Amino acid sequence: MKNPIGNLNKIFDSRIRLGVMSILLVNEQISFNDLKQLLQLTDGNLASHLSNLEENGYIRVYKGFIGRKTNTTYSITKAGEKAFKEHLQGLENMIRGMK
């Protein structure tokens, strides 16, 4: 018997990381401030989740400038897209299994 929650990714247990991935899947590139606004988080909280996703190779970081202000943007990687879709499939399987 296959473990029904085997497809679920531990990294996406966090609602915030799940939110970041959902947003990045439908937006080619998004800035730190837009993410902060959408998820209604503080700088520090969001930054720690983002670096976690980056370390796992799920998102890519671009550091740029608008005038003198730093403008950091993020995009999803191929690996991130794959992992997130598998996680979604896992969730779906779980719901089907429960019925």
Place this chain on the structure above:
Amino acid sequence: MDSEHPSLETLQDIKRMMERSSRFISLSGLSGVSAGFVALAGAWVAHSWLVNPAGTGEGPDAGGGGDFLALKWKFILLAGAVLCLALASSLYFTWSKARRNKLPVWDHTSRKLLVNLAIPLMAGGLFISGLLYHNNWHFVAPSCLIFYGLSLVNASKYTLSDIRYIGMLDILLGGVNMYFTGYSLQFWALGFGVLHIVYGLIMWWKYDYRGAGQ
């Protein structure tokens, strides 16, 4: 709804995040309704100028070269006033809807919406200015309808997808209007007035009224 199931709740969370981060959802149906009424009022003023040029203070023999030029400028000013009033009233209703839902009016979704709305609209503006410059006023109304329709179709990917259908209907109206330029004002009033009001009411009913009742 089905929130007793944690995975289902998570999926709904994901869906909501995707939706909210890629589309500007605060567009209010009432914005369409108000813009429609402004357009109808503008068309009514234009109509009264056309059937009774004497009432414009141009004298009974309006229609001559100089008078026509004056009338043309009056129409351009009227069009500008209609555009400003329609924009202001629709901004107001959208702004108040965003505030009610505690969502930002100016974020990356509204930015994308405006840019994509503006591209075909600016092209239309240039094209129509060219028509007026060459005194080719026959095709002004159909061009307005077609370019505005294209703008809406283009912008519909970045907001409530319903505006795609207003866009397609406007393109259709503009296309038919090309062959019946004698009825341009009627076509214009239908496309910018009636369509906005009808669709605005539908969208208001679908998203604001029923949504608020839940």
